[in-house]
Amino acid sequence: MKNDRLILVSNDDGIFSNGIKALAEVASEFGEVAVVAPDRQQSAVGHSITINEPLRAVPFKLESGLMGSAINGTPADCIKLAHDQLLDRKPDLVLSGINHGSNAGINIIYSGTVSAATEGTILGYPSIAVSCVEFGEDADLTGCMEAARRAISFVFKNGLPAGITLNVNAPAGPFRGIKWTKQADTRYTDEFEPRVDPHNRPYYWITGRLEILDQGEDLDVNVLNTGYASITPIQYDLTAYRVFKEMSKIDI
Amino acid sequence: MKNDRLILVSNDDGIFSNGIKALAEVASEFGEVAVVAPDRQQSAVGHSITINEPLRAVPFKLESGLMGSAINGTPADCIKLAHDQLLDRKPDLVLSGINHGSNAGINIIYSGTVSAATEGTILGYPSIAVSCVEFGEDADLTGCMEAARRAISFVFKNGLPAGITLNVNAPAGPFRGIKWTKQADTRYTDEFEPRVDPHNRPYYWITGRLEILDQGEDLDVNVLNTGYASITPIQYDLTAYRVFKEMSKIDI
Numbered sequence A, B: 001m002k003n004d005r006l007i008l009v010s011n012d013d014g015i016f017s018n019g020i021k022a023l024a025e026v027a028s029e030f031g032e033v034a035v036v037a038p039d040r041q042q043s044a045v046g047h048s049i050t051i052n053e054p055l056r057a058v059p060f061k062l063e064s065g066l067m068g069s070a071i072n073g074t075p076a077d078c079i080k081l082a083h084d085q086l087l088d089r090k091p092d093l094v095l096s097g098i099n100h101g102s103n104a105g106i107n108i109i110y111s112g113t114v115s116a117a118t119e120g121t122i123l124g125y126p127s128i129a130v131s132c133v134e135f136g137e138d139a140d141l142t143g144c145m146e147a148a149r150r151a152i153s154f155v156f157k158n159g160l161p162a163g164i165t166l167n168v169n170a171p172a173g174p175f176r177g178i179k180w181t182k183q184a185d186t187r188y189t190d191e192f193e194p195r196v197d198p199h200n201r202p203y204y205w206i207t208g209r210l211e212i213l214d215q216g217e218d219l220d221v222n223v224l225n226t227g228y229a230s231i232t233p234i235q236y237d238l239t240a241y242r243v244f245k246e247m248s249k250i251d252i
Helices: A018-028 A075-086 A112-122 A142-158 A220-225 A241-247 B018-028 B075-086 B112-122 B142-158 B220-225 B241-247
Strands: A006-010 A032-038 A057-061 A067-071 A093-100 A127-132 A164-170 A178-180 A186-189 A192-196 A202-206 A209-212 A229-235 B006-010 B032-038 B057-061 B067-071 B093-100 B127-132 B164-170 B178-180 B186-189 B192-196 B202-206 B209-212 B229-235
Touching (some): A018 A032, A018 A142, A075 A112, A075 B202, A093 A142, A112 A127, A112 A164, A142 A164, A164 A220, A192 B075, A209 A220, A220 A229, A229 B241, B006 B075, B018 B032, B032 B075, B057 B075, B075 B112, B093 B142, B142 B178, B164 B220
Parallel strands (some): B006 B032, B093 B127, B178 B229
Antiparallel strands (some): A192 A202, B057 B067, B164 B229, B186 B209
């Protein structure tokens, strides 16, 4: 069973990150691994796809042992290209990560890591995004790897409903347990730092501070702050069903 | 009342598109207009934001009469920068479009146009995305302008619930009416056209055919196919509430 499985692994930090090596290592415990990932850093690209440039798929083999195809595109591009052109059979699972940095709260919206997994879901594959709360490339990923392992086991045992992606976040180092969570309502404030260049022209660097707008023990950001790992089922159907009935009564 | 209002207008096709000129024209019927938009084509960038390059805001005034700030970034960048640095007061409404091309079904996920409006919602402003089903730059936008006008009137009359963005699509030319819709489940198939360059190396162009996975009279794609305009309330909370209760019973 294990040897029959094909697991597609991607990320948004690019093929040289420690995170994708760690995730491919976990994936190899469950089946054959195909890595198709961006050839460079693609953080915060969201669900961007490349339409004005052609894509290339360059085979690579790193000293770290990681090998696969490096793509000059976004995380979503990688999954689409793997599905449509590069893989010789359909994957049983799509994994994205391990991202260096949290993808909880509003970060989910901006995340290339999550978008790769979402693209897997759109194409009909069970898909999981995995992120480490700590940004540093040298963060201890052993806990995140264990959280990934448990999420993968969950999916192979229980399956995933159509249209649902699992979004997993874990602290660096060990964690206290994994909790099912909802996306916290958060946003960034004080977002830009204005500067002036040597030619006296203004420019702006994005920065910002994450503001948590709601409290609740079952919210991803809050669970992570207590040392637990977080797992959130998310969907790409953006319809606001909770207001649809009321709003659609009003003529427009 | 009208003169007190400030309406922020952006898009993803860039400041030279006919669509943003048309939308700014409609906006000017409701209040003062501030255009903050990408300096170039940014289609399909999704909710991408720019973190590795600084942003600049260059004042522009086009022969068409459109004026504002041109940004070397994504649609989401434009809204963030306008909110945090460029506007001297808070806008009463954020508009994005008119996009040249449909943003219904799965296109919502890839759309820079929708992401600009979503960013407005995240920042706490009532926000509307408007798209024309026809791609051509010379499409007749009069119907889309009327759909935008009615959506704006709706928002100023009824308000919008927190966290909700309106996603409006309309055919080119006249439409039969506007219907409240849900996001149709669609996806692209046959996505890439493989080619070989003069140096005998393969490359891939994205292309694809939209496959409609579910039928239903209240779905955006289907409503548009019958000559109606479509308006969908969407949300940035991606939590899959419909499966949360069942899934969260299972230990992980």
